[in-house]
Amino acid sequence: MKQVKILDKEFKLFIPYEKIRSEVEKMAEKMNNELANKNPLFICILNGSFMFAAELFKRIDLLDSEITFVKLASYEGDKTTGNVKQLIGINEKIEGRTVVVLEDIVDTGITIENILKQLEGMNPKEVKIATLLLKPDALQKQVQLDYIGLEIPNDFIVGYGLDYDGYGRNLIDIYSVIND
Secondary structure, eight states, rough: OOEEETEEEEEEEEEEEHHHHHHHHHHHHHHHSSTTSOOOEEEEETTTHHHHHHHTTTOOTTTOOEEEEEEEEEEETEEEEEEEEEEEOSOOOOHHHHHEEEEEEEEEHHHHHHHHHHHHTTTOEEEEEEEEEEOGGGOOOOOOOOOEEEESSSSOOTTBBBOOEEEESSSSSEEEOOOO
């Protein structure tokens, strides 16, 4: 079994890159069909979603689409703080547009709920949420998710953009913590 050590924690291989890529390809195909002629603006939630967004966006064949980035933070170490801080805002005109929020993982739903409230005030035509990973057992908020890659248990994970105190984002596979 493939394992890595990040700071004080051991992690084991959980989702290999090939599986991630396959799920992202399926999601992109669905988006290409559903978002045709809608001029979508994709919003990547940094830092964790950068690998997912890059993998997805290079498979989006809609020539009338754009991507932008917003930085939010809700984790310290391996626990959510329950608070979401907006660190870098949106500069693009959203009014009347289809917006697709790209999130690496939805666990509590707090971050998604926060960004949806922020976007509401900008009067988009519609907002769709895409997440690579969903932890249904961790959900605390009722949020509508339009595109879901994989549902996973409520384990702490790293890799493919997800981190432990800033480390492990560069791993191409996703790993789950051992004996946390």
